[in-house]
Amino acid sequence: xxxxxxxxxxxxxxxxxxxxxxxxxxxxxxxxxxxxxxxxxxxxxxxxxxxxxxxxxxxxxxxxxxxxxxxxxxxxxxxxxxxxxxxxxxxxxxxxxxxxxxxxxxxxxxxxxxxxxxxxxxxxxxxxxxxxxxxxxxxxxxxxxxxxxxxxxxxxxxxxxxxxxxxxxxxxxxxxxxxxxxxxxxxxxxxxxxxxxxxxxxxxxxxxxxxxxxxxxxxxxxxxxxxxxxxxxxxxxxxxxxxxxxxxxxxxxxxxxxxxxxxxxxxxxxxxxxxxxxxxxxxxxxxxxxxxxxxxxxxxxxxxxxxxxxxxxxxxxxxxxxxxxxxxxxxxxxxxxxxxxxxxxxxxxxxxxxxxxxxxxxxxxxxxxxxxxxxxxxxxxxxxxxxxxxxxxxxxxxxxxxxxxxxxxxxx
Ligand code: PLP
Numbered sequence: 398x399x400x401x402x403x404x405x406x407x408x409x410x411x412x413x414x415x416x417x418x419x420x421x422x423x424x425x426x427x428x429x430x431x432x433x434x435x436x437x438x439x440x441x442x443x444x445x446x447x448x449x450x451x452x453x454x455x456x457x458x459x460x461x462x463x464x465x466x467x468x469x470x471x472x473x474x475x476x477x478x479x480x481x482x483x484x485x486x487x488x489x490x491x492x493x494x495x496x497x498x499x500x501x502x503x504x505x506x507x508x509x510x511x512x513x514x515x516x517x518x519x520x521x522x523x524x525x526x527x528x529x530x531x532x533x534x535x536x537x538x539x540x541x542x543x544x545x546x547x548x549x550x551x552x553x554x555x556x557x558x559x560x561x562x563x564x565x566x567x568x569x570x571x572x573x574x575x576x577x578x579x580x581x582x583x584x585x586x587x588x589x590x591x592x593x594x595x596x597x598x599x600x601x602x603x604x605x606x607x608x609x610x611x612x613x614x615x616x617x618x619x620x621x622x623x624x625x626x627x628x629x630x631x632x633x634x635x636x637x638x639x640x641x642x643x644x645x646x647x648x649x650x651x652x653x654x655x656x657x658x659x660x661x662x663x664x665x666x667x668x669x670x671x672x673x674x675x676x677x678x679x680x681x682x683x684x685x686x687x688x689x690x691x692x693x694x695x696x697x698x699x700x701x702x703x704x705x706x707x708x709x710x711x712x713x714x715x716x717x718x719x720x721x722x723x724x725x726x727x728x729x730x731x732x733x734x735x736x737x738x739x740x741x742x743x744x745x746x747x748x749x750x751x752x753x754x755x756x757x758x759x760x761x762x763x764x765x766x767x768x769x770x771x772x773x774x775x776x777x778x779x780x781x782x783x784x785x786x787x788x789x790x791x792x793x794x795x796x797x798x799x800x801x802x803x804x805x806x807x808x809x
Contacts, residue, residue, distance in 0.1 A: 409540050416533070417441065417778055420767070424776035437775045437795045439787040442587065442754050443662060444626075444725060447792035452725055454660045456717045460704045469700035476687045477503025477668065477697065480706035485668040487709050489621065489653040491634045497641040498679035500671045502686040503697045506662075507622045507654035510669035511580065512538050512693070513686045514650050518578050518616040519544050526566055527580040529782060530748065530757060532587045532620075535580055551591070556749050558597040564604045571613050579605070582620040583636075584627035585753025588778070588785035590733060592627055592751045598636045602643070609646055617649045623753045625658040626726050630719075645675045648682075655701055657754070659708075659718070666701030729754070732788040732796045740800040747800075754789035758803055766803075775802055 400413070414422075417440055424438035433449055444452040476482070482501040504510040511534075515525060521543045527535050528551035536546040547570070550562040570577050581601070584592035593601070601617075609615045617640070627633040640649040654667040671682040690697075708714050729752075736756050740747045750756045760766050763779035770777060770784075777799075778785040784803070788796050 408543070420771075420776050420778060423771065427774060427776075431774070435774050437791055437799060439791045439795070439799070440776050440778050441790055442657075442787055444657070444660065444729065444754070444789045445791070447794075449790070452660060454718060454721050454725075456714065456721050457659050457661065457704060457708070460707050460714070461700065464700060464703055468703035469698070471699055472696050473503070473699035473702050475503075475690050475696055476683060477501065478699070478702050478706065480710070481702035482668070484705045484709035485653060485670065488658065488705070489624075489651050489668070489670055490637060491631055493631075493634055493637050495637070495641050495672055497672045497674050498676050500673075500679035500682040500686075502669050502683055502690065503702065504652075504667045504669050504690070505665035505694050505697050506656050506667045507620060507652045508534065508538070508667075509665075509690070509694065509697070510650070510652035510654075510667055511535065511618065511620065512542070513669055513689045514616060514618045514652070515539055515544055515578055516542050516689050517682075517685045518576060518614075518648070518650075520574075520576070523574050523576070523578075524570055525578045525580060526570060527582070528586075530586070530589050530780065531580075532582060533780070551586075551589070552749060558591075558593060558600070560597070560600045560604065563601065564608070567604055567608045567615075571608050571610075571615070575612065576614040576616070578616045578618060580618045580620055582622070584621075584633045585623035585751065586755075587623065587753065588755045588757045588780060589748045590750035590753045590756050591748070592633065592753075593636065595635060595639075598639050602639060605647055606644065609644070614646045614648070617643075617647060618652060619649060620652045622652070622654045623657055624653075625722060626729055626754065627752045628726075628730070640672050642674060643672075645673065645678065648673055648678065650682075655705065658722070659705070661701055661704070664698055664701040664704075666697055666705070728793075729789060732791070732793045735793045736786065736788050736796040736799065739797040743800040743804040745800040745804045748783070755785050755787055757783050757785050758800075759783040760803075770802065773802055775799060 421440040428436045524545045524547045525539050529548040530551050539546045549566040550559045553559040605615050649672045651670045656662040748757045760783045767779035
C-alpha cells in the first residue's frame with residue numbers, strides 16, 4: 398500500500414512534495430526570516446533579476462494587456478490556431494526554412510510536447526532514453542503513462558559528449574524494443590548548460606541511422622526549451638538542417654516552449670513540431686497528437702496563441718521582443734561565466750557548461766551536500782550525480798560566491 402490511502406499507485410512512487418518546489422519553499426521561509434541578501438536561492442528555473450524578482454518581457458506584456466476578450470475567452474482549436482502554428486515554425490526555426498514537412502501541434506508548454514511524444518511514439522512498458530544528467534520530469538512523464546526512463550552517460554572522460562555510451566544504449570534498446578524515443582535537451586541543457594556541437598550531432602545522427610535497421614523506428618525529441626538563451630539565435634539553430642532529410646523511420650520532433658523564450662511560464666504554451674520527408678507521417682503526427690491532447694488537457698490557452706501570433710505578424714514588435722530578450726540573455730551569460738570562473742578559482746570541478754539557466758557540480762552524495770549547504774543559506778537542487786545551480790535565479794555576485802562555499806568542505 399505504501400504511502401497511498403485511497404489512490405492507486407499504478408507503479409508510481411509519488412513523493413509527498415515535489416523536490417524542487419520543496420527546496421524553494423525552504424529557501425523562501427529562510428528569506429522571510431533573515432532577509433533575501435543572506436540567502437542564495439538557486440533552485441528554480443525562472444529568470445530573475447539581481448533582486449530575485451521574476452523577469453517578464455515588457456514587450457510581451459504590452460501585447461497581452463491589449464488582447465480582445467475573444468482572444469482569450471474563446472476555445473482555441475485543439476492543435477492551435479493557424480496563425481499560432483505559423484508563428485511557432487518561425488519561432489522554433491528562426492531564419493532557417495525547413496526543407497521537409499512540418500506538422501505542428503500546440504501544447505501546454507514544452508512539457509505537453511514531451512508527454513504527447515512519449516504517449517504516441519512508444520508502447521506501454523517501453524524505455525525512453527535520455528542522458529544521466531536530465532530534467533527530472535522526463536521520468537515522471539514516462540512513469541505516469543506506463544513507460545520508463547533509462548539513461549546514457551552524457552560526458553566521457555575527456556568531458557566530451559559520450560557517443561560511446563549513447564550508441565551502446567541505443568543499440569541495446571533497439572534490440573529489445575521495436576521503437577525508441579530519445580530525448581536530447583539541447584542547446585543549453587538543463588541541468589548542465591551543455592550544447593551539443595555540430596560534431597556531436599553528426600555522430601548522434603550516424604549512430605541512430607545505423608542502429609535503426611529494418612522494421613525499427615526512432616523518434617528523436619529535441620527539447621529546445623532553452624534555445625533562445627543559448628547564445629546567438631541563428632548559430633544555436635545550426636543543427637536543425639541536419640534533421641530535415643533523415644530516413645523515414647527516424648522522426649525528429651522539436652519541443653518548443655514559450656515559458657523561457659517569451660517569459661510566459663504560467664500561460665502554459667508551446668508546440669511540438671515534427672520534421673519528415675513523408676507527408677503522411679506528418680499528417681498522422683498531427684492527428685494522433687491532437688487526439689492525445691483532447692484526452693489529457695484538451696485545448697491550450699488561446700491568449701498565449703494570440704500574443705505569439707500578434708508578435709510574429711508585426712516585424713517591429715518581433716524586433717522589440719528579440720532585443721529585450723537579448724539583454725537578459727547577455728545578463729544570463731555573464732552570470733554563467735561568473736560561476737564558471739569562480740569554480741575555476743576555487744578549483745571546484747563543474748560539468749561542461751556553455752550557456753542557459755543552469756550549471757551543475759558533480760558530487761558523490763548530492764542530497765547530503767545540498768542539506769549541508771542549506772545551513773549556509775545556499776539552496777541548490779540535488780540530482781542523481783550532483784547539484785544543480787540555477788544561475789537564472791541569482792545575481793552575478795551570488796554566482797561568484799557559490800563555488801568556494803561548495804568547495805569548502807562539501808564535495809566528496
Ligand atoms: N524541458 C526542460 C529541460 C525544462 O527545464 C523545462 C522547464 O523547466 C521544460 C522542458 C518545459 O517547461 P514548460 O512546460 O514550462 O514549457
